[in-house]
Amino acid sequence: MPNLIWGRLKMRLIGIGVAAAIAVVLPVEFANAQVKAGLEAPEATTPERQSVLQRARPDYDPLGVRAGSFIILPSVDVEEAYNSNVYVTPNNTKEDFETVLRPAVAVNSDWNNHALSFLANGTIKRFAKEVSENNSDAGAFVNGRYDIERDVYFTGALSYQLLHEDRSSPDAVTTQKSPIEYQQGSAKFGFVREPGRLGFRLDAGADTYAYGNGVTSTGTRIIETDRNYTSYTITPRVRYEITPGYHAFVKASYNDRVYVNTPDTSGYNRNSTGYAVDAGTAVDLGRVLTGEVYVGYLSQDYDDSRLKSASGADYGASLLWNVTQITSLRLSAQRTVEETTLASTSGYLQTTVSPSIEHELMRNLLLNAGFSYVLQEFQGSSPSRTDDIYKTDAGLRYLINRNMSVGLTGSYGWRRSNALNTNYDQDIVLARLRLQL
Template sequence: MLWIAGGFSLVAGRRGQSRRAQSRSIPPGPPGERGIHKMCKCARKPWSFAALLMAGSCLAGLPAAAQTVDESPDRDQGGAEAPMRAPEEGEGPYKGLRLGSFLVDPGISVTETYDDNIFAQKTGEEDDLITIVSPTLDVRSDWERHAVGFRAGADIAFYGENQDEDYQDAFVGLNGRYDLSSTSNIFAGLDFAREHEERDSPDDPFAADEPTTYTDLQGVLGTEHRLGDVRLRVGGTAQNLDFRDVDQVGGGEINNDDRDRNQYEVGSRATLLSNPVWQPFVQAAWDVREYDDGRDDFGFERDSDGYSAAIGTNVRLGQGARGEVLAGYMQQDYEDSRFGTVDGLDIGARLNVRATPRVSFNAYLDRSIEETTLIGSPASIDTVGGVTVSHRLSDRLTASVPLYHVRSDFERIDRTDDTTGVGLQLRYLLTSNLYVEGGYNFERRESSDPSEDYDNNIIFARLGAQLSETTFDPVPVYAKHGLYGGLQAGHSVLGTEVDGPRGPGGSGSVGNEQADDGYVAGGFVGYAAMLDRWQYGVELEADRGDADWDHDNAPGDRDFSAQRDVSYGGAVRLGYLLNPRGLVYTRVGLVRTQFDTFYDDGRGNVVDFEETQTGIRFGAGVEVSLSERVFWRADWTYTAYDDYDVDYTRGVDTFDNDESLFRIGLGYRLYDTRADGGEEEARIAHDFNGAYGGGQLGWTWLETENEGGRGRPIGTSFLSVERGGDGPAGGIFGGYGQTFGPIYAGVEVDAEVASADWDVERVPGRRVYSVKKDYAVGGGVRVGYVLADAALIYGRVGAVLGGFSTSYKLADSGVDEDDERTEPGIRFGGGVEVPASERLFVRLDYTFTDYDSYSIDYGPGSDRFDNDESLIRVGVGYRF
């Protein structure tokens, strides 16, 4: 697919080659400032659907060029191909400095970032503080006809401890449009960028002593014509990528010349404009990818040509929503016969909605074929999806929450990467030209190659200035604020990745994923303030827990364990009143937690010590007011801790802990929550009776008791270990219920897919095995209590069928087992539903499932697996 705006092109690789769904650094600055944003990897191709969204938010130049010259009501202004960069709420028209018939807008920002895993590693993470200086210059014509725009900028980064990671990125671009008539134009563009490759990219050589830099030169030429009710766009792009060689750790040089290439694309789109609501289109594109070297350093020919074709439609859903959906086919043919043809379904969708004058959200979905340098793989088929919700909290303060997921299926090799991220960004206008921003981003990659997994937490703060002004109008608010406190208790799952040397003299290594659950109890105090229907504040907490796991291989072998003990910390919170008594909120903060660690290597070396680790904790919850001052809440958090080493004389193992924590609390406010009569006006007449249905997303922990014979010969020792891993889950639910006074009773069925797994890898030549939770279907009963029509608090119990994939390889005996099975389980738990309208509701649901055990017979012995699951889900439902 070729995506060409009416006056300029969103060309391949516009801002980088990193395989990301979002920036590993921080989100971009406000429109008009490039900031330090590194575009999503899908933005590397001109036909990329998500490139349209990302470039539209990062490149504010040429607003006139983003529209065609025909302004009749039946056109899609800017169409689906043009960046839909509508002004933010409270943002005034572009001003800048007028120089003749041009508008000039210089800007600069300084950003301070804390990154806890700068190299995107599974273990041995390194953190650092990064300072980034980002100047920009935007020049635009202000003509009645035609348009010219110029953009330039840089990102200059300084690492506090790892100076070799410093980078100096820069870009410059010139775009223009020449109007032939009121219905025809010609557009062209030329862009040059010097960029660096992010460390999380699968193409980044980790042995490199510094980031790989490259230059990106791109040009575009095209034309658009309106022929009656049909708009036709035809265009082409040319791109040259030149990667620099880089020094290797320990000496020598890594050759990147075999990555240098030229890419050419031509394509067209025809759109039918006769209907103002639905505007169907057809499009097709052809591209050629030519590498400077005939073969790469591993002997593969990577030249290829390909095409794509799709049909779709643009749609306008009233004044506040517009979007697009398409489906088609894509194919890339490689000259190397070992690569052959890569093809697949091409899909794309986007939706831009301004739900209220203050609330908007943007969603996107894209699928593409992406180049790679992994040995034996020609490309990956990438599926990218995400949504960003923004809310103007006041005349000066705006909050945004991005959520995204990327799935990369690498062709011809056995590797699949799933990358999930979520963040929170706040922007505050100090003056019409000066702003501050801050936020947090969490990202996790789970790969079929366990060594490529990583977690990443980023916290940032930014101060910026721009010549163009932002206007803001007063927003009437009521403020209720004060202290609160309470007690809470719940369920904790402690997970640990253990990596260390094994074998004679440490000649091999092992990677284990352990997990088990326990209970936790403690208290909290905080300060909160209301701003319209939003609540913001800070909170301190302390608790004690007993979640632990144990690895026991007896007699005469390793026995080690970890237990979570005392924890204390603080967080910032941001909440929203769905109704006068029901509040949903998010939170992010830091905690200090004590872990009791025991290690016996079976050779007389015993270590038993306490270790206090810092962790980044984030999550969400629901609060329901039981009276004017008493409230009940359900709160879920995830915490990623620093890793630490366990030195047992013969070697060193690394323990990397994380924790999933669900708590129920009861609190008391020292301030009045009444909204001066506004509560009656805002009361929602929600009927909890009848049928309902909805969708839900969440996070699941798979916990497994693994037992089996070990030793040589097998059976001379016995292993008993609690393993575990986590991952995303999502699905649908439906049910029926009735109220009897405040008592609620009903039945519910649900289905979900999940990607929670753990693995054990002993190299070289020993056991490699794993268990993965794939899906579950089930049903049960719910019994609950309705609180003043403001919330339904419920418990649930039922039966489920869970799908599990078990892989077991034992190199010593040539065993290679792949087992897929469905196991029954008993699921119980509870949650809370909060009405958001007369029929719409939001729920937070937490369950624990105990599945039947099963065994894997691998010839010389057998292993038993007894799976449990802790599942947190956030859902949106509709009562019929």
């Protein structure tokens, strides 16, 4: 018990240190393509390490508005989508059209050294008939990198998001009236020192989740606050360059997940600690192949003896193959332990594999297609639950000029599970207009 208390105390001190460090050094990579990847080394933004869709296009990229040494990049996406199964139900499906507005403004530094980026964005969804699904999300991000010398730098990130849980979540209640609203906050800090053949990296962070209670269509209250928790993580990594273009690495990760309600309304103490130990290799063959693969072991142990530990092989990959200058292939794979508050279930092992292809048909006409498979293995559930989730999609984007582009995307997703009333099939067709400065 003293060791457990000391371990958790250390994680809290790390979390406080992360927040303090970020107040001085701020960081990184946003999903929005207008924001620089501040958490990565400067070399990560070079064309040979980017896929077809990531590369700069000087004739079509927005110029933004310069404010001193910063560039302001406002944008807005307007989407119209058809959804064949709004509530992702196995039968009695409801189809509908939805209009989505996605405003965003990014602010990027334009410095020779260091990097600092800001992003604020939102998502406003409105359905034609199923108005109970209407919702609005928002996010704010600060990212940065502080360069000491080449291949030696600090990184940091702060973010806050107001989100709504997807109906396909395993924790979503089928009869809930509207999507569950939740808040996610994140603070991350890193130090990288890789100037020679031997390199070291240390990442630490804290992620917190706060869910709002819901209500069923009949007015029954759904308790969601039992899901509120904070996860503290620390991940050291050491790498050694075998030959130019290849290096081996080992990394270890430790996490402490602490719930607000302990025990929860069902009487469970869902606090847990976990770790992962991996070894792998990274490859960097210039314009041809970059990325890494790793394999190891992971485990998550719960304070409540009634909750089964989640453990097993750990593996992952992130590879980019630029087959030609106009065609890129990607492969990503990862295994993680995810949280759930399903009855008698501790958590679930999630394995994700996603291959995709990107192609530049013309300089201003970009094509992409992909497939993803997700395996979710629920630990301790009775009877044992396993979900197989598949999704295939394809799309195109036509760049009209610096300030305007249009796109079309189609996807088909489906879930096959041995749990009752959880299977679904869903088609989504989406048209997008993007305006930017």
